[in-house]
Amino acid sequence: MKFYLTTTLPYVNAVPHMGHALEFVQADAIARHARAGGAEVIFNIGTDEHGDKNYRKAVEQGKDPQAYADEYAERFRDLAKTLNISYTNFVRTTDPHHKAAAQEFWKRSAANGDIYKHTQKIMYCVGCELEKTDSELEDGKCPVHPNLKIEEREEENYFFRFSKYQDALLELYRTRPDFVVPELRMREITAFVKNGLHDFSISRLKAKMPWGVPVPGDDAHVMYVWFDALVNYISTLGWPKDEERFKAFWPGVQIAGKDNLRQQSAIWQAMLLSAKLSPSKQVIIHGFITSEGEKMSKSLGNVADPLEIIKKYGADALRYWLLRDISPFEDGDFTWEKFDARYHADLANGIGNFAARVLALAEKAGVLKDGAPDERIVEMAKRARETAETKMKEYRFHEALGAIWELISFGDAYVNETKPWENNDARAVYNAVVILDNVAALLAPFLPETAEKITKSIVWKSPHELTASKIGILFPRIQ
Secondary structure, three states: OEEEEEEOOOEOOOOOOHHHHHHHHHHHHHHHHHHHOOOEEEEEEEEEOOOHHHHHHHHHOOOOHHHHHHHHHHHHHHHHHHOOOOOOEEEEOOOHHHHHHHHHHHHHHHHOOOEEEEEEEEEEEOOOOEEEOHHHOEOOEOOOOOOOOOEEEEEEEEEEOHHHHHHHHHHHHHHOOOOEEOHHHHHHHHHHHHOOOOOEEOEEEOOOOOOOOEEOOEEEEEEOHHHHHHOHHHHOOOOOOOHHHHHHHOOOEEEEEHHHHHHHHHHHHHHHHHOOOOOOOEEEEEOOEEEOOEEOOOOOOOOOOHHHHHHHHOHHHHHHHHHHOOOOOOOEEOOHHHHHHHHHHHHHHHHHHHHHHHHHHHHHHOOEOOOOOOHHHHHHHHHHHHHHHHHHHOOOHHHHHHHHHHHHHHHHHHHHHHOHHHHOOHHHHHHHHHHHHHHHHHHOOOOHHHHHHHHHHEEEEEOOEEEEOOOOOOOOOOO
């Protein structure tokens, strides 16, 4: 089985933040889970490097746009590496093969009669890199970027016939009710499309904004950033040159924040239909991370740096918090106090303590070969596996982890009940190791470093014979 998963591409106009970490980690859990199930996985991340925002930032810092993009792309690579993200592809929209793919996509859409020139006055949010209607503004401002002034623009651009695909999109949503998850976002995008679609600009005058992919056959224009960037989802698969690889993995699953709902589940799908390509397989929409109920921002001084958290607590600690405390589909709130409390309760005193106890007992016991584990051990492990599997299919990472922590709690209670340190009960130690081994296997998509440390400490000599050794402190208590 082949499986393709992609995140959105962050703009390179700012350093990576907690929202990027959330999307990376959620996607990584899905990719690792798919691999564990036997799938051949392509997992795509990358950076969106064209457009007004990135060009303005480069000019503001007195840097060449490409040099600026190179610098910030590395920051996102570093975040992915630090978080142990198992991506296979890192696509940059300044890559030559991507630019060639974007131009080919343009040509196919134009050949289908879906691109035309038009002069229009628009309201434009530089933060979103999108045109805005009156109904989308609050007090004349973009609700996502209220600190940025809405710009009025009038110029001749190329436009995409978005309106042409209203019925096709509604049919897509009708026939595939789980195309967008959660259901709330599916209802939201369906209502948006039903309300009527308007053609939108897909080019900018090169004289005003030179940083973009050249429009085929018209050197006076560059592509609008969204039209260019969205093509990354297929250019990373080798489209259009490597048709065999593309067809093997497309359509794929996309994960995006709620501010990307329209772009991913309507605009991109219409573009695909225009180029006579299959729509995506599914679009997963997650929420934002807030701080004490407010959107994180530098001006409020409530920004949490994921790299700072990792430096203090470790990558798996941040991964755990993002997957356990943040609802997969709604906004979640971060405070250092909440994070620290979860870290000590579930990691230091939970899996960390359980693993330390069991492995110390096992190392002391030596070779353990007491046959098949007790029936209730088998049943509890099976229940945890089945629940975690079900919840992962629904992308409910927090509930999958909840099932794993129930197994950890059961294991702790079992050790306390049997007290093998008092009676040298090798059978009880064997059972405890079996529980821990199952926990480690289930943890692998979520806390890969922790799972690997535990798994490597347990050596199975035969189906019913094992040895185990102590490991260092998995999650040290932090003052």
